[in-house]
Amino acid sequence: MISLDEINDAKQRIYNIAHITPILQSEQLSKICGNQLFLKSEHLQKTGSFKIRGASNKVIHSVENGAKFVSAASSGNHGQAVAYVANKYGIPATIVVPEDASTCKTNAIRAYNGKVEFCGTTSEERINRAQEIAGNENGVYIPPYDDPYIMAGQGTVGLEILDQVENVDAIIVPIGGGGLLAGILTAIKETNPRIKVIGVEPECANDTYLSLINKKVTSVTTNTIADGLRTSQPGQLTFPILMKYLDDLVLVSEDEIRQAFSFVMERTKQLIEPSSATTIAAAIFDKLNLRDENIVSVISGGNVDLNKVHQFIRL
Numbered sequence: 326m327i328s329l330d331e332i333n334d335a336k337q338r339i340y341n342i343a344h345i346t347p348i349l350q351s352e353q354l355s356k357i358c359g360n361q362l363f364l365k366s367e368h369l370q371k372t373g374s375f376k377i378r379g380a381s382n383k384v385i386h387s388v389e390n391g392a393k394f395v396s397a398a399s400s401g402n403h404g405q406a407v408a409y410v411a412n413k414y415g416i417p418a419t420i421v422v423p424e425d426a427s428t429c430k431t432n433a434i435r436a437y438n439g440k441v442e443f444c445g446t447t448s449e450e451r452i453n454r455a456q457e458i459a460g461n462e463n464g465v466y467i468p469p470y471d472d473p474y475i476m477a478g479q480g481t482v483g484l485e486i487l488d489q490v491e492n493v494d495a496i497i498v499p500i501g502g503g504g505l506l507a508g509i510l511t512a513i514k515e516t517n518p519r520i521k522v523i524g525v526e527p528e529c530a531n532d533t534y535l536s537l538i539n540k541k542v543t544s545v546t547t548n549t550i551a552d553g554l555r556t557s558q559p560g561q562l563t564f565p566i567l568m569k570y571l572d573d574l575v576l577v578s579e580d581e582i583r584q585a586f587s588f589v590m591e592r593t594k595q596l597i598e599p600s601s602a603t604t605i606a607a608a609i610f611d612k613l614n615l616r617d618e619n620i621v622s623v624i625s626g627g628n629v630d631l632n633k634v635h636q637f638i639r640l
């Protein structure tokens with residue numbers, strides 16, 4: 326478990342790295358949802374996703390404790406975030422990516438002076454390699470979600486929502502490994518437990534949904550266009566927090582994610598990741614059982630490979 330104090334510490338630690346992202350609103354979106362919908366816009370965050378929050382909290386803490394090197398295993402948003410923060414703090418970072426990582430992603434890591442190392446095709450191979458490199462270099466391996474500093478950093482999204490939106494009734498959060506959700510749950514439930522927090526998963530990556538039913542960490546094979554949510558199981562540290570606090574978890578189909586992605590692009594002119602479109606899909610397709618309430622949808626990221634946009638559109 327993490328505490329509200331740890332999230333407040335994270336806020337202090339990361340304030341000159343991460344943006345306080347804006348809240349966007351669309352009358353049309355609110356209308357079709359039957360609720361006031363507010364978009365917490367982490368797609369406008371530095372490096373294009375909320376992952377900078379946890380990564381900077383963990384990397385800065387490590388640097389303060391003498392770390393001179395960091396590694397991570399991720400070709401996606403976490404890898405970019407770790408490379409960005411390490412560069413800011415003037416220490417080298419190696420990011421281990423799969424053999425088939427897209428050049429668009431490896432270029433983004435290199436643009437932040439991160440060293441890219443290719444390794445295998447499974448996340449297990451990459452994590453082992455990233456931990457091995459950190460060991461060799463006397464550095465620190467930065468995990469993507471299952472770590473108190475990462476969860477506390479992601480929880481700062483919750484603190485900002487409380488500052489930015491009055492009379493929030495519910496917050497909708499996408500679930501990969503559950504770091505973002507665990508952090509937001511702690512921030513919200515330890516401040517105002519009346520606010521509902523609802524998780525969203527794709528039907529094709531319903532590991533947390535099944536884990537909650539089974540009351541234990543359960544893994545599945547995942548296959549969804551929402552690539553930030555392909556994690557095969559919730560974390561050992563994130564899951565107990567979800568068990569304790571989560572109000573509801575809803576599932577959305579691939580077709581619903583595509584429709585939400587297209588709707589957001591067309592109506593709000595925002596390019597968001599399919600992972601984030603899941604929260605809009607949950608609101609549009611009436612999965613939340615809420616009416617005339619103030620709902621905040623956490624738009625977790627906006628890093629979309631433009632070569633793939635056509636696969637995400639469904640009008």
Ligand SMILES: *Cc1c(COP(=O)(O)O)cnc(C)c1O
Pocket residue numbers: 374376402403469470479499500501502503504505506553554556598600601625626627
């Ligand atoms: C990582 C990520 C998620 C999932 O976050 P977890 O902390 O793994 O649950 C959701 N959306 C985007 C855009 C992400 O990069």
